[in-house]
Amino acid sequence: MNIYEIHKSNPDIFNQLSLKDQLFCYYECPQKEKILQLYSNHNQLxxxxxxxxxxxHGDKKWIxxxxxxxxxxxxxxxxxxxxxxxxxxxxxxxxxxxxLKKIFDEFRTYLKLNNLPKVNVxxxxxxxxxxxxxxxxESLLPYFENPQLLPDTIFEGKFKELIFNILVHPDNKHILAYINQITGDYVTPIWEVMEANYIYNLKISEFAEISNRSTSTFRRDFEKHYGTTPGKWLKMKRIEKARMLLISSEKSIGDIIFNCGFENVSHFSRIFKDTFNVSPSEYRNQNK
Structure with missing residues (x-):
């Protein structure tokens, strides 16, 4: 699920303000399911x-x-x-x-851009x-209830002050390094997008969104880098990830399917058997 589209299309659930095509939301999370798979085609704070x-994300977690x-x-x-x-x-x-580039250029002379850390992937x-x-x-929160009370110029000033204070904080140099990178001519490499996200059940068009490319450009760049199609590469990467989890973990088949980007049990079982000539359960028993 595209979390940006969910928020944007449900203003009755997610209180929102907009500023020059940027979306700001303040809400109490309505999540009921234990776990949700989400993706975003925008940077978000x-x-x-x-x-x-x-x-x-992958094997790491944050609270x-x-x-x-x-x-x-x-x-x-x-x-x-x-x-x-x-x-x-x-x-x-x-x-x-x-x-972001517009704001960054406005603040550039006030930011310490030398000796920045390497951008973390x-x-x-x-x-x-x-x-x-x-x-x-916190000064932004009251205006979600009464957005008409806040002219865009005032709201933008508050927002810019927030961004500026984050970027000048001495312990936030990694954020400054990232913003400095994406506001230049940097294009996220295909491999960086795919290696970080192949374990999620996304469509090719959604991988393209994440990589900030059109679908056609994504396919062209992908095949140039990997020498194969996205579909074939995803199948290979996911089935190999699942194979390793079968023999190196106690995860259930259901958990492995969820953590490797397969659509459902039958989809996973069919691909696995076509690849290894045995069912996932049989493969696990043979290789324990």
Missing amino acids: TFTISGKRIIK LNDCQGFLLKRGAFHQELPDDFTDWKVLVLYLKDNY EMIQQFMLNDQIRICY
């Missing part, structure tokens, strides 16, 4: 107001609470209810590259909060 959620802010790059992830979950109130800012990045940053994002 997330500030927990109260409660918490667990975000998982979203009010102690840190989080940057979620374009990509897929699992959102999970913690065992002791309570209502989760959160502010989410969806930011497009062009608008991890999709999820937490960043530090201080009193200035908290005051900035």
Whole structure:
């Protein structure tokens, strides 16, 4: 599920404001399922107001609470209810590259861009909060109830102040490095998108969105890099991941299917048997 589209198309559930085509949401999470697979084709900044959620990407997990802010790059992830979950109130800012570039260029002379760390390829990045940053994002919250009270110029000023305070915080240089990269001529490599997200059940068009390409450009760049089609590559990567989990873990077949991007049991079993000439259960028993 595209979390941006879910938020944008349900303003009655997700209180929202817009600023020059950027979407800002403040809501109490309605999630009922234990775990959801989501993806976003936008960079997003997330500030927990109260409660918490667990975000998982690959084998790593992060607890979203009010102690840190989080940057979620374009990509897929699992959102999970913690065992002791309570209502989760959160502010989410969806930011497009062009608008980020405009703000970054405005602040460039005030930012320390020398000796920045190497950009981390991890999709999820937490960043530090201080009193200035908290005051900035908390000052936005009342306007979700009365958006007509806030002219765009004032709202944009508040938002820019928030971004500026995040970027100048000395412990947030990794965020500054990432914004510096994407606001230049940087194009996310195909391999970076695919290696991080192949375990999620996404359509080719959704992989293209995450990579910030049209579907046709994505297919062309993919085949140039990998020498095969996305469908064939995904099948190979997912079946190999599933094979390794069968012999190296105690995960159930259902969990393996969910964690390797297959559509359902029959889809997985058919592909596995076509590849290894035995069922997944038989393969596990033979190779324990």
